[in-house]
Amino acid sequence: GAGVSQTPSNKVTEKGKYVELRCDPISGHTALYWYRQSLGQGPEFLIYFQGTGAADDSGLPNDRFFAVRPEGSVSTLKIQRTERGDSAVYLCASSYTTRGELFFGEGSRLTVL
Amino acid sequence: GDSVTQMEGPVTLSEEAFLTINCTYTATGYPSLFWYVQYPGEGLQLLLKATKADDKGSNKGFEATYRKETTSFHLEKGSVQVSDSAVYFCALSDTGFQKLVFGTGTRLLVSP
Numbered sequence: 001g002a003g004v005s006q007t008p009s010n011k012v013t014e015k016g017k018y019v020e021l022r023c024d025p026i027s028g029h030t031a032l033y034w035y036r037q038s039l040g041q042g043p044e045f046l047i048y049f050q051g052t053g054a055a056d057d058s059g060l061p062n063d064r065f066f067a068v069r070p071e072g073s074v075s076t077l078k079i080q081r082t083e084r085g086d087s088a089v090y091l092c093a094s095s096y097t098t099r100g101e102l103f104f105g106e107g108s109r110l111t112v113l
Numbered sequence: 114g115d116s117v118t119q120m121e122g123p124v125t126l127s128e129e130a131f132l133t134i135n136c137t138y139t140a141t142g143y144p145s146l147f148w149y150v151q152y153p154g155e156g157l158q159l160l161l162k163a164t165k166a167d168d169k170g171s172n173k174g175f176e177a178t179y180r181k182e183t184t185s186f187h188l189e190k191g192s193v194q195v196s197d198s199a200v201y202f203c204a205l206s207d208t209g210f211q212k213l214v215f216g217t218g219t220r221l222l223v224s225p
Contacts, residue, residue: 003156004156031211033211035213040217041217041218042117042202042204042215042216042217042218043157043202043213043215044215045212045213045214048211048212055211056211056212059212091156091157093157095210098209098210098211099209099210099211100210101159101210102157102159102210102213103156104156104157104158105156106154106155106156107156
């Protein structure tokens with residue numbers, strides 16, 4: 001597709017459940033980023049990948065959060081034992097290189113009941 | 114750590130009015146500065162950027178000047194349109210585009 005695609009667009013789950021959020025970057029973009037945007041806040045950096053490896057995961061809030069990008073394209077953000085405080089919009093972005101402009105997807109809205 | 118502070122919204126203007134959205138930052142180094150815009154139902158888009166002091170970023174009639182002495186990067190537009198209604202985010206990065214630090218966003222509402 002032409003832009004960054006994120007699925008699902010909306011996810012409602014119960015506290016304690018496991019969730020996966022998927023990001024399809026723009027074809028040919030080597031860098032991929034995850035951000036989290038809580039209600040009334042700006043996006044906060046979580047992790048970024050250069051190719052298949054996580055180059056910087058310093059923004060992941062705790063070990064319940066994990067992200068992979070096994071083939072250097074699609075990425076999955078995984079959240080274990082979800083908590084109500086995890087409710088937010090999770091944004092994915094990609095760029096041609098790590099020094100290039102980021103292109104954001106529309107986000108996946110996660111609601112933990 | 115690095116941080117960005119921007120004016121709270123919503124900012125409500127009539128079409129053709131002058132727009133200013135204030136943004137100030139705190140950073141240890143010499144960051145690059147950005148304005149992003151989020152139109153309803155769309156993802157964040159880069160509006161403009163400036164990479165060093167006194168640089169002026171501009172796009173679509175919007176401008177912002179990197180002021181190191183006042184640690185500011187205020188967004189301006191001389192004549193807003195209804196189609197400019199959106200949420201505007203000021204952001205900085207010490208490492209190019211890799212790790213952006215965003216402000217909380219300012220919603221702009223422009224009425225005909």
